[in-house]
Amino acid sequence: MASEGTIRAIERMFRIAEFLGTRGPVGLSAIASSLQLPKSTVYRHLRTLEGQGYVVENEEKYTLSLRFLDLGERARGQHSEHQLAAEKVGELADRTAERAQFMIEEHGRAVYVHQQMGANAVRADTYPGKRVPIHTSAAGLAILSHYPPHRIDAIIDRHGLEAMTSRSITDPETLHDRLQRTRERGYSINDQGVIEGLRAIGAPVVGPEDTVVGGLSISGPINRMAGQRLGEELPSLLLGATNELELNITYQ
Amino acid sequence: MASEGTIRAIERMFRIAEFLGTRGPVGLSAIASSLQLPKSTVYRHLRTLEGQGYVVENEEKYTLSLRFLDLGERARGQHSEHQLAAEKVGELADRTAERAQFMIEEHGRAVYVHQQMGANAVRADTYPGKRVPIHTSAAGLAILSHYPPHRIDAIIDRHGLEAMTSRSITDPETLHDRLQRTRERGYSINDQGVIEGLRAIGAPVVGPEDTVVGGLSISGPINRMAGQRLGEELPSLLLGATNELELNITYQ
DNA sequence: GAGGATCGTTTCACCACGCGAAACGCTTAG
DNA sequence: CTAAGCGTTTCGCGTGGTGAAACGATCCTC
Structure with a gap:
């Protein structure tokens, strides 16, 4: 999956985003266990996504933000x-x-x-x-x-x-x-x-x-x-x- | 802009993606100079995005892929x-x-x-x-x-x-x-x-x-x-x- | 109400991994 | 023929991403 000379953190981020896209609003632990990643790693990624506005947190459940729709419509x-x-x-x-x-x-x-x-x-x-x-x-x-x-x-x-x-x-x-x-x-x-x-x-x-x-x-x-x-x-x-x-x- | 404990590589990736979203198909050097990032860094990011299917390369110009639309519609x-x-x-x-x-x-x-x-x-x-x-x-x-x-x-x-x-x-x-x-x-x-x-x-x-x-x-x-x-x-x-x-x- | 499970959060030391200056080969322009 | 531009590749540095573990809060169960 991970080719040569490519950035692992970004590949993980997309795995998380795609997971959020298929399963609705979901909590941190569910993501971590489903993707077989440490909780702390997923946490850091979600904080990054949320900070950039690409993920919305609501009552400890994370969802994809419509910023992806923005990028998509621009594309x-x-x-x-x-x-x-x-x-x-x-x-x-x-x-x-x-x-x-x-x-x-x-x-x-x-x-x-x-x-x-x-x-x-x-x-x-x-x-x-x-x-x-x-x-x-x-x-x-x-x-x-x-x-x-x-x-x-x-x-x-x-x-x-x-x-x-x-x-x-x-x-x-x-x-x-x-x-x-x-x-x-x-x-x-x-x-x-x-x-x-x-x-x-x-x-x-x-x-x-x-x-x-x-x-x-x-x-x-x-x-x-x-x-x-x-x-x-x-x-x-x-x-x-x-x-x-x-x-x-x-x-x- | 970069808060505490967030992943810089991902923040940069979104800067690049958003740049591609506003300016149409564009080459590597234009991205690097506009965002004030080294060419090699932008290159690595674009390779990653392309490998994940979120960017399309055509005649040395890069464009956002409709995968973002996919994620957006799911959101x-x-x-x-x-x-x-x-x-x-x-x-x-x-x-x-x-x-x-x-x-x-x-x-x-x-x-x-x-x-x-x-x-x-x-x-x-x-x-x-x-x-x-x-x-x-x-x-x-x-x-x-x-x-x-x-x-x-x-x-x-x-x-x-x-x-x-x-x-x-x-x-x-x-x-x-x-x-x-x-x-x-x-x-x-x-x-x-x-x-x-x-x-x-x-x-x-x-x-x-x-x-x-x-x-x-x-x-x-x-x-x-x-x-x-x-x-x-x-x-x-x-x-x-x-x-x-x-x-x-x-x-x- | 004590105990246990599970949640998200935070810490911290390690070293892989992302980084960027520089060199490279190629094409185009003058 | 030279020079400038492009995308690509290399490589050593050092930091930034990582993950095990500990933490505190919340929610059940008994």
């Missing part, structure tokens, strides 16, 4: 593509009445940047900042389909091909096949690879110099994501929005 | 009140066509938790996680109005009463007067205290055991936030939503 707002993508996600959600999202790749994983629920959208436990294995999302597949092979293989080497359902892609062969079909078709299909009964289509958003800035996608239940709607209507809306977005990015 | 989602408040913010924005928000107090400052633009809402550079001096927002004043005096004074001692416009509250006397009027009236009014031409009304959201969980508020231009609408219509909507929210929180 999201820094790329102008992301803001332009938000509009298109809204349009897609409105016109299809499904759930639409814009994702990017970071460190080999797919990250939700924007998402919007349409009128009939199926709920999901996704939120901005959430990261999923890149090969299990339609937007992620779309992004990969525009990457050079060595970059795809590097991601596979780093993260493997974790299965989330029985329909997930699990070996490099089929992944490359799917990516090839995605390139031919112009858009990707994720058929129940992340949640049973859920299907999604995605398209890569290509910026200047053929760099992929992210992927747009539409998700819905398999009964509505089928037939002519899946084959023509939705791809047409998706590719139309993607094209407009690419133009907005290039000529902003 | 926001951890309190069930916040999720319940989101609905009410939506209702208020829809019904008033203005901008509505829910804020909480953290470390003596007011923090945006949820905000939604109504159809006629005036734009503002606010976003979830943004922090403002608590006495310059209607929701913040509403929260303060339910705090015991010693807690209010502690906040004044810590942060002072910074002015943002000529109409801002700047001395403790008038602040306490305004809070007294807020208590009598049942809602607070922020008259151009943060932006000229903008007026807002806010109400405290009180949970079990008389603890204040946050504040709801509605903001709009002074020409629409006036007369009978300001005196009756909007307060009635605001207090109605607040009351419903309080019930939802107590009997969830």
Whole structure:
């Protein structure tokens, strides 16, 4: 875990912060025993986090502060593509009445940047900042389909091909096949690879110099994501929005 | 800045992260010279952040990763009140066509938790996680109005009463007067205290055991936030939503 | 109400670890 | 061809992060 020449205190701090993020408000001893760290060490870290305003203490329970949200929103707002993508996600959600999202790749994983629920959208436990294995999302597949092979293989080497359902892609062969079909078709299909009964289509958003800035996608239940709607209507809306977005990015 | 018994490396790390949050993608030397830190130190910190996935490097420029958004969203989602408040913010924005928000107090400052633009809402550079001096927002004043005096004074001692416009509250006397009027009236009014031409009304959201969980508020231009609408219509909507929210929180 | 368990806090001595000056290789500009 | 800038790497110093242990407060249990 700890690479060479990196700062251990900071790595520990993030372990503590991530632990606070998964388990709600929690006390010092619980953190120390869960992370197998001495109480005094955790105490010093929490005092530091609290002093910097990144942790809130309430009745001897510690919680993450919304300062992390501040940093996160700044991270999201820094790329102008992301803001332009938000509009298109809204349009897609409105016109299809499904759930639409814009994702990017970071460190080999797919990250939700924007998402919007349409009128009939199926709920999901996704939120901005959430990261999923890149090969299990339609937007992620779309992004990969525009990457050079060595970059795809590097991601596979780093993260493997974790299965989330029985329909997930699990070996490099089929992944490359799917990516090839995605390139031919112009858009990707994720058929129940992340949640049973859920299907999604995605398209890569290509910026200047053929760099992929992210992927747009539409998700819905398999009964509505089928037939002519899946084959023509939705791809047409998706590719139309993607094209407009690419133009907005290039000529902003 | 550096208190006693806290970890310097972590404080430096946040200085670097916050710097990346304000200035977009930036190189190593720019960070080092701006923060007056040795290049090798900044380099080690960036390597650590990158290794933990909290910073993304692209063509020798460093950017905050959306992992901060992940942590931030987790922080926001951890309190069930916040999720319940989101609905009410939506209702208020829809019904008033203005901008509505829910804020909480953290470390003596007011923090945006949820905000939604109504159809006629005036734009503002606010976003979830943004922090403002608590006495310059209607929701913040509403929260303060339910705090015991010693807690209010502690906040004044810590942060002072910074002015943002000529109409801002700047001395403790008038602040306490305004809070007294807020208590009598049942809602607070922020008259151009943060932006000229903008007026807002806010109400405290009180949970079990008389603890204040946050504040709801509605903001709009002074020409629409006036007369009978300001005196009756909007307060009635605001207090109605607040009351419903309080019930939802107590009997969830 | 005494005893025990558990909590957060504080102390303190050790030495790993974070630090920073300097050197290095590389690219770009003039 | 030189010079200035960049990110990277090295390395010895000394301090700052560490963790075992003790401490006092609080909360149960009997």
